[in-house]
């Protein structure tokens with residue numbers, strides 16, 4: 001059996017397109033959800049007939065707003081996945097959900113469809129900030145959503161937050177983090193707002209209408225978050241991700257030991273391990289390829305409906321529009337950029353050797369020496385292997401570090 005391979009399914013529907021969002025998602029197309037689900041099942045069956053033998057350790061429904069699908073729609077997608085793949089008995093299966101799009105009945109149905117983790121897009125607890133982001137919920141809806149999820153039996157919840165919003169103060173960010181901790185999530189993600197080209201936020205910022213987030217304040221928010229969550233017993237295992245520290249103390253996070261509630265699906269990405277991307281606009285990394293699917297919903301449905309696709313080999317499907325055969329150099333670059341995000345586990349020389357056949361310093365001696373001298377990377381020894389990881393300063397300046405590993 002070959003390397004475990006995860007599955008990402010993209011659900012590109014939202015009730016409203018938020019002004020800061022550059023994801024592949026569409027508002028006002030909910031009428032096409034049934035046809036989209038049928039097409040997604042066809043893509044699952046297509047790849048299921050071609051795949052090599054592997055186990056699926058994690059499945060992730062991302063979006064868009066996956067929680068717009070009904071319980072029976074999740075059930076039929078999960079049934080297709082169980083028929084097509086060998087899914088691990090304890091697989092982590094996550095859906096992203098907007099707090100305002102769930103009900104007790106829907107969550108019961110989702111739980112029965114073997115989905116065992118929910119990631120709620122909370123973003124802020126402050127009504128004015130949520131309005132500015134054009135999010136349709138308020139924090140009371142979040143409280144209700146978490147309570148409903150607990151009652152439906154979910155014991156693995158992530159709450160997603162965004163900081164460095166225009167006009168956000170350190171105090172308002174602290175209020176959000178403290179309120180969120182009251183809800184006792186197993187996992188917290190906190191990302192700085194990025195102003196994406198092509199979004200209304202990006203356009204308004206370039207015209208000077210939207211105040212840019214202050215980078216020094218953003219750094220203060222990030223540093224405060226690292227300290228506060230650590231004191232609150234959440235282990236930071238990735239630049240922007242924390243997991244409730246149930247058994248593992250922060251000091252015991254090692255190359256292959258993570259907190260119990262670390263997101264197993266995202267660890268697959270950060271460890272540069274393979275995953276299939278299914279659905280409109282999904283990206284995948286498997287069989288030596290990085291590839292992506294067609295963006296538009298209608299074209300995606302048409303491509304899966306018209307089944308004249310003789311010469312496609314794993315992992316490509318009728319929906320694939322971009323494919324890149326990875327060179328070893330591509331894999332090494334991606335590996336460094338992904339693995340260095342794991343702020344405690346870092347990159348182990350022993351793993352690098354077993355993946356690429358040479359020592360880390362044989363390939364990156366100058367880069368590592370420069371980064372260690374600049375105080376951005378530190379070297380430790382763990383289980384007899386040298387481990388390289390970001391320092392606290394390196395976490396703030398991650399992009400400068402990653403650039404050193406790009407050709």
Ligand code: SF4
Nearest residue numbers: 014017018021063064
């Ligand atoms: S709900 Fe999420 S995915 Fe949908 S438009 Fe807003 S930010 Fe983007």
